[in-house]
Amino acid sequence: MLRRALDSEYLVLWLVLASFVALLPFTPDLASRQNLVNLLLTLLPLLILACGQTLVLITAGIDLSACSIMAVASVVGGLAMNGDTGWLAGSPWAAPAGVLLMLAVGVVFGAFNGLAVAVLRMPPFMVTLTTMMAGSGLAIWLTRSETIYNLPPAFNALGGHLALAAMIAVALAGGAHLLLNRTLLGRWLYAIGHNARMAHISGVPVTGVTLAAYVLSGLLAAAAAVLYTGQAETASPLLGQRLLLDVIAATVIGGTSLFGGRGKVLWTLAGVAFIKLLDNSLNLLNCSFFTITMVKGAVVLAAALLDATRRRLLEAEA
């Protein structure tokens, strides 16, 4: 019974629904239209971010720098697009060009991570930890620690308009889902995560595939930055500073293994929903920021324990 439950793919999805129903009597506001819109608006970029993390975790890597990449992308986009001093200011192409520029930032950072991990064989934890530090430093330096306002309305709509934001997020998450399930690259990502030595011998281009995972993670982080920045209508060097925990937590709670080889976009979706629901309901219950952080920490620990237990059971079975 326990094993069946632990092994169930949609365990977390059921947990989300159950906790939603269980919390409703205490916080009737949870189901209000305004709250649900808010919940979705903040859930979407986190989903995109977590999808990138899922791709990397599947290869048995980790991307700690995703949130810093987001901050740099946000700031670079803001500097280019803002109506006061931006060099794209006033141009009708400001929004699309700004978005492309932001995505390019993500690709460059991702490529840096990927090259260090795949070609130089450095440990992913160290590489992305340093990129994280350097990235957040760079974002603050670029803006002299100031927030950038006055972004083009067309750009702000991408993140602020629920339907538009939902379309972008669904397209990207759906793309990641198809990539993992239906393409060569997806299967190779899993193979590397399971056993990189074996994958190499079996003709998988391990270096290129690992590189691709980090580039995609960077790209998705930049896409998340587009949504977050548009939502806030400001570019901030502190964007996503507190999100790293949420991203990793959501992915791991969903069931993606920190040991590699296991993970699905649908699981990640459930994990993201769980984390956001937890966040939102604790907020509505008037918990302080610190309480929320502590509770989330405990939940992440529980998720990691679940992952380890799952593995132990699998091994005992074999």
Next chain:
Amino acid sequence: MSALLQFEGITKRFAGVPVLRDVTLAVETGTTLGLVGENGAGKSTLMNILGGNLRPDTGRLIWDGRPFAPAGPAEAAAAGIAFVHQELNLFPNLSIAENLFLTRLPRRGRLPWIRRRELAAQTRRWLREVGLEAAPETPVERLSAGERQLVEIARALSLEPRLIIFDEPTTSLSDRETRQFFELMSRLRARGLTMIYISHTLEDVLRLSDLVAVLRDGALVGHGPRTDFDAARLITLMVGRSLNQLYPSRASWAQPAPAPPGTPLLEVRDLTQPGVVRDVSFTLHAGEVLGLFGLMGAGRSELARMLFGLDPFARGTVRLAGQPLRSIKPDRSLRCGVAFLTEDRREDGLALEASIADNLALVTLRRHAHRSTGWLDLAGLADAVRAVRAAVRLTPTARDEAPVQTLSGGNQQKVVLGKWLLADPRVLLLDEPTRGIDVGAKFEIYQLIHKRADAGAGVLLISSELEELIGLCDRILVMRRGELVDELRRADFDRERILRAALHERSTA
């Protein structure tokens, strides 16, 4: 004289396959027992039972007159049994002294401070004993392989054991170090220490032992004072007569005249990598099963890894179907039609947690993907998986989605073989394809090997089991210390000659 150690009717099976059959043997106090046998004859299993790593299915050990069943290595060590292993079990990042006394560092009373001076003094004493001139503080990683072996011996001696087991102690020693080691052994013997000496170098065994015991297929086939044996007799005993194990026969063998060799597929010339292989040249023909025999450490697996592009080589050329291969890499080898079934299927062959279908499909995945988008043709993939499952006769009860680790060893190996057969390779490099699997699965794998060869592929078959090579191959190459030393056609297959070449015995038999 009384027996320090007795094995009484020891029997041990792995997955139903007997590896030790009713072994009864005594080691008298103060004598040296030489233990010989082919790879897989059961020497290591016997020593693992003595060391507490394995338990016998039936039979018992008598140690110093009392029944003895060590629950683990620590208990065996406490009883006074020390091992010097062939593989080095040292921590390279620690110093010699720390390696020697890791579990019993001299401390200041109960405080966690180490008495460094005493540690160094004690270490120096044991290093003097083995004749190694090195400071106790030297990190082990700075020592040569031979020096490390001496450190291992010093560690064993520092336990002040009553019995030391040496398992191939001289393989990594230079000639000078070997001579020193032999002097050390005679000193230990003079002091009355009981020893078991395991080696493939029969001359050394005869020189150093008082008693000799020969194992074959898990049974004790010869045993007595050293003076009753010579190298030729030992080899005859080790090889024995043909086993009743079945091997499939190839149609081509039934013909009166041997078939002319097919076109050359893989031509290897002067392949050299210092310290690993030297001037290896051979040709693998289409339709041929070519055996490669050698003792452990002869360089067989290393050669295969080079041919597939996993390890570099310094000199030499490799031609595939006449085309010279410049830089060899696994994915390129694969595209050229070379498959490599590795020795270690858990580490190199399978993604154990992934499904049977995913494992089978991995090598040929690219063929089912759209050229530019990588979009997979799942239906085509499923068809291929189904076909290969039938071809290798994988157990029909396992679902495609089941993790590979839920399969038996034989079925796991069929998955590895299947994933390579899907690629329809022209050249198959098979490294120990039947290791650790049951007899039925072995026979099926033998049939698959012959079927591929009949279809025109060339198979290079590496095995430690001489019987297997003799049963399956058209030709056998013998490797010793990184060199090819002999080549035999099927008509000339001769167990003694092959084993002698692999062992390098200057015997008159």
